[in-house]
Amino acid sequence: xxxxxxxxxxxxxxxxxxxxxxxxxxxxxxxxxxxxxxxxxxxxxxxxxxxxxxxxxxxxxxxxxxxxxxxxxxxxxxxxxxxxxxxxxxxxxxxxxxxxxxxxxxxxxxxxxxxxxxxxxxxxxxxxxxxxxxxxxxxxxxxxxxxxxxxxxxx
Numbered sequence: 001x002x003x004x005x006x007x008x009x010x011x012x013x014x015x016x017x018x019x020x021x022x023x024x025x026x027x028x029x030x031x032x033x034x035x036x037x038x039x040x041x042x043x044x045x046x047x048x049x050x051x052x053x054x055x056x057x058x059x060x061x062x063x064x065x066x067x068x069x070x071x072x073x074x075x076x077x078x079x080x081x082x083x084x085x086x087x088x089x090x091x092x093x094x095x096x097x098x099x100x101x102x103x104x105x106x107x108x109x110x111x112x113x114x115x116x117x118x119x120x121x122x123x124x125x126x127x128x129x130x131x132x133x134x135x136x137x138x139x140x141x142x143x144x145x146x147x148x149x150x151x152x153x154x155x
Contacts (some may be wrong), residue, residue: 013128014055018046021124023062026070032074034065040089058120061092063113066120083113 025031037098038061045059064087067080077085085102086109105113 014050015047017124019043019047020128022127024058024067024120024127025095025124026066027073030072034069034141036093038065038068054092056118056121056125058117059116060087060117062120062124063087063117065092066116079109079112082109083116086113 008074010018011153016149023031023034023039040060042059043064049055049059053107064084067076070076070080071084082102082105085100086105088096089101089103
């Protein structure tokens with residue numbers, strides 16, 4: 001029975017995370033310029049990933065948000081530009097102009113993308129755990145503040 005409860009807890013945690021985890025960006029000062037369509041795409045792709053049973057890696061949309069945000073802060077190296085174009089093509093499909101499309105990556109760039117997506121996922125989980133820790137600490141402090149104070153009579 002404990003194993004089942006633990007598995008259900010993990011599934012619920014993953015679902016809540018898919019809906020509420022922050023979008024990890026390179027430079028938080030540019031986070032507010034992420035387009036709404038991309039934010040919605042991230043949420044939908046996270047949910048689709050859960051349904052497929054894929055865990056431990058960020059979605060293409062999350063990676064696109066990260067690389068797009070990074071491009072606002074600094075020029076991208078050619079490897080990153082290729083990855084950016086690949087992610088645009090994967091996420092936006094036919095909406096990407098032909099001259100910007102990149103249908104595939106070589107093994108090296110695919111490895112870089114995989115590492116990035118794994119790192120983004122770890123940062124998401126870390127943020128979720130930190131948020132939970134802060135919520136528990138706040139709840140504990142509020143409970144202690146509401147608890148009656150015990151008077152001592154100098155004994």
